[in-house]
Amino acid sequence: MSSSATTYTFLGPEGTFTEAALMQVPGAADAIRIPATNVNSALEKVRQGEADAAMVPIENSVEGGVTATLDAIATGSELRIIREALVPISFVLVARPGVKISDIRRVSTHGHAWAQCRLWVEDNIPQAEYIPGSSTAAAAVGLLEDGAHYDAAICAPLVAQEQPGLHVLAENIGDNPGAVTRFVLVSRPDVLPERTGADKTTVVVPLPEDRPGALMEILDQFATRGVNLSRIESRPTGQYLGHYFFSIDADGHVADARVADALAGLHRISPATRFLGSYGRADEQVPVVAPHxxxxxxxxxxxxxxxxxxxxxxxxxxx
The missing domain is CATH 1.20.5 (Single alpha-helices involved in coiled-coils or other helix-helix interfaces)
Incomplete structure (x- = not known):
C-alpha cells in the first residue's frame, strides 16, 4: 500500500448495512473506505493489496449463509477472518416523490433483503416484480438515475435519510423484526488475533469422497473433543454434481488445545482443509468447556x- 493510512473496502455503495458493520471497527471512521460493487470485488482488492481488509456479509439470522461470501472466501489465494460484527437489520420501501404504493410494478434490492421482506411484499404490493440489485443501497441510489427501470427499492433507513431525492413509502417492512446479519472483516494471512476466551474458528472442509459416514467422520473430529459448532453449511465446489465442501464455525480459538486437535484431525481426513481464522465473537459468548x-x-x-x-x-x- 502506498499510503500509511489503513484502507478498508466494503460491499457498497455508502449507506449499506456492510458499511455500518465496518464502522464498528476501531479507527474505521478515520480510515480510507472504498465501496465495492460485489463481494468478489471486495475480497480481490484485499488479495491484490489494494485494501488492508474487507468487510463482507457472511450470515443472516433469517436466510442463513451468504453464499457469495462463502464461495468467494473458500477459493482463490487464502484470506483470514480477523473480526466479526453483528448489525440489526430493518428495511424501508423508498421511491421518487409522487410515486404511490399502488403505482409500484417493479422493486429492486439485494436478494437477502427481498427474502426478508417477502411476506410484507405479498400483503402490500403482490403485483410487484423483483429486480435483483447488487446491494440495498445501490438499488435505492439507482432510483435517482435517469431511466431507472424499476419504481421502488428496499433499503436501510440510513440510505433514505442521506438521499434527499428518495421518499419513504413504508417503514419496518421486514418480516422478522429481530433480524440480524453477521459480517466478517477479512484480511490477508498475517498475525492471528489473540485468544479472548470467547472466540470462533472458521474452516472450509472439502468432502474427501462421497461415501456413507464421510460427513460423520468430519463432525466426529469436533464432537469427540468437545468442540461445539455454531454453523455448518454445505456448498457445491462447482467441479461436478455431488462434490461439496463444508463451511464450519466452531466455538473456540485454534490456540485452544481442543480446537487445535480437532483441526489436526480434519487435516488428516481432508488435507485440503482451509483455515479461515480464529477471532473474537461479536456477542462475547464464552463456550462451556467440559473438564476433560x-x-x-x-x-x-x-x-x-x-x-x-x-x-x-x-x-x-x-x-
Whole structure:
C-alpha cells in the first residue's frame, strides 16, 4: 500500500448495512473506505493489496449463509477472518416523490433483503416484480438515475435519510423484526488475533469422497473433543454434481488445545482443509468447556503419553 493510512473496502455503495458493520471497527471512521460493487470485488482488492481488509456479509439470522461470501472466501489465494460484527437489520420501501404504493410494478434490492421482506411484499404490493440489485443501497441510489427501470427499492433507513431525492413509502417492512446479519472483516494471512476466551474458528472442509459416514467422520473430529459448532453449511465446489465442501464455525480459538486437535484431525481426513481464522465473537459468548476437553486435560494427557514413551526408551537403553 502506498499510503500509511489503513484502507478498508466494503460491499457498497455508502449507506449499506456492510458499511455500518465496518464502522464498528476501531479507527474505521478515520480510515480510507472504498465501496465495492460485489463481494468478489471486495475480497480481490484485499488479495491484490489494494485494501488492508474487507468487510463482507457472511450470515443472516433469517436466510442463513451468504453464499457469495462463502464461495468467494473458500477459493482463490487464502484470506483470514480477523473480526466479526453483528448489525440489526430493518428495511424501508423508498421511491421518487409522487410515486404511490399502488403505482409500484417493479422493486429492486439485494436478494437477502427481498427474502426478508417477502411476506410484507405479498400483503402490500403482490403485483410487484423483483429486480435483483447488487446491494440495498445501490438499488435505492439507482432510483435517482435517469431511466431507472424499476419504481421502488428496499433499503436501510440510513440510505433514505442521506438521499434527499428518495421518499419513504413504508417503514419496518421486514418480516422478522429481530433480524440480524453477521459480517466478517477479512484480511490477508498475517498475525492471528489473540485468544479472548470467547472466540470462533472458521474452516472450509472439502468432502474427501462421497461415501456413507464421510460427513460423520468430519463432525466426529469436533464432537469427540468437545468442540461445539455454531454453523455448518454445505456448498457445491462447482467441479461436478455431488462434490461439496463444508463451511464450519466452531466455538473456540485454534490456540485452544481442543480446537487445535480437532483441526489436526480434519487435516488428516481432508488435507485440503482451509483455515479461515480464529477471532473474537461479536456477542462475547464464552463456550462451556467440559473438564476433560480443557487445555489442562490435553496437556496432562500428552505428558502421560510422553512419560510412557520416555520410560520405554530408557528401558530399551538399559536392556
Amino acid at each position: 476437553t480443557s487445555d489442562a486435560a490435553f496437556a496432562s494427557a500428552h505428558a502421560w503419553v510422553e512419560g510412557i514413551l520416555s520410560g520405554t526408551a530408557r528401558a530399551a537403553q538399559t536392556a
